[in-house]
Amino acid sequence: MQTHLVRCFGALPGHGNMAMVIEGGPATPDARQAFARAQLHPACVFLDAGPDQGVIADYYYPHARSPLCLHATLGAAQVLFGRAGQALQAPSDIVLSTAMHAQALLLRREGEDYFVALQAQPVPAVAVAVEVDTALAAWLLGQPGLTLASAPVLASVGSPKLLIEVPERATLHALRPPLERIVDWGREHGVNGCYVLWRSGARTYEGRNFNHLDPAMEDRATGVAAGALAAHLGCTITVHQGAALGAPCLIRIRFEGNLILVGGRAEAVNEY
Secondary structure (H helix, E strand, O other), rough: OOEEEEEEEOOOOOEEEEEEEOOOOOOOHHHHHHHHOOOOOEEEEEEEHHHHOOOOEEEEOOOEEEOOHHHHHHHHHHHHHHHHOOOOOOOOOOEEEEEOOEOOOOOEEEHHHHHHHHEEOOOHHHHOOOOOHHHHHHHHOOOOOOOOOOOOOOEEEOOOOEEEEEHHHHHHHHHOOOOOHHHHHHHHHHHOOOEEEEEOOEEEEEEEEEEOOOHHHHOOHHHHHHHHHHHHOOOOOEEEEEEHHHHOEEEEEEEEEEEEEEEEEEEEEOOO
């Protein structure tokens, strides 16, 4: 087994959301979940050989398997492009397929940044039927009397998120929500957590993601949530995350035709 640690979406060198990329690891979902649970990182991605020399990516948080994790995908891109460079090859794109839903992901390198190209995905039908309103958002976040800047919305680029926009940065930073409530509600309705955001400019946002059970495991950057936000808005945006956690991150999202490109810095930390 070979593992790689990669800091992803860092706004500056030495910052970012940590992902572990595993090659030749345990084969079964149960064993992979146990491995991910034993790590001190927000996400693990297991890379397996796919058909036609393709690669399959299987994602795990410490508490659950996930259909998609873009910061871990950025980590995989850093590893795969690095290996291709060592082999004196220079592919313009690398294609991954996700293990749970066979979603195609196109990886691209642009200088020091890596991008994942994907498309908007439907949200779970059961979630659409749920009354998504201010009262639900206030309950999920443990904030009675919560004021929102816009109506909550469900959106997805492969891992559905409930997007909740608050009107002030102070409100965003002060949140200490009941995480078990969010996770339990998400499991019931097929939604992978809440992404709370504040609009700091015309196309600039700051966000926090709540889908882990341990507050210490809060994501420094959540590419699937930023991508879902861009898919909902239908425009190029920049998302900041992690500054309040001491790990400032920057996620860039742009459109190319019907593709949504989500990207940023990916920096190798260690290999062992």
